[in-house]
Amino acid sequence: MKFSEKAYANKAAITGHTVIDVVLLAAYVIEWVKGARSGGYLLIIACFMILPLIAEWILYARDRESKVVRHIMGTTYSLFYIFAIFTTSSPVAFVYALPMYMVITLYMDTAYCAAIASGGFLANVACVIYQAVTAGYGADEIKNTEIQLAC
DSSP: OOOOHHHHHHHHHHHHHHHHHHHHHHHHHHHHHHTSSOHHHHHHHHHHHHHHHHHHHHHHHHOTTOSHHHHHHHHHHHHHHHHHHHHOSOTTGGGGHHHHHHHHGGGOOHHHHHHHHHHHHHHHHHHHHHHHHHTOOOGGGHHHHHHHHHO
């Protein structure tokens, strides 16, 4: 069997995505156990995490070089990210984007990475504006907002 760079990138990216989602899902389960999250919220998060991974692994099994894998990964993780930053009680949830940014660099596709990163930036800007309009920011919260936008 000959080496395929596309197949390698897909497998490494899906593996990375799986690790990220397992860690995040475990954190949300712990939050649920502590009573900080509702069962419905956990169910939504679980769907954001589990369904895309199932689709990615199935597509990879059928065609190891499938370009669809990266689009499912980027789109569904972006949707999860937007949901998370708009519904979280943590001021640092924006860091959820960082591990996925590392994973998508495996594809060495500048346009794809720029599109995902631009979407993340716009989501952060929208979240900051939404938070400023609906709840406002205290002086001690401004530094987190600056870091979120810089990130």
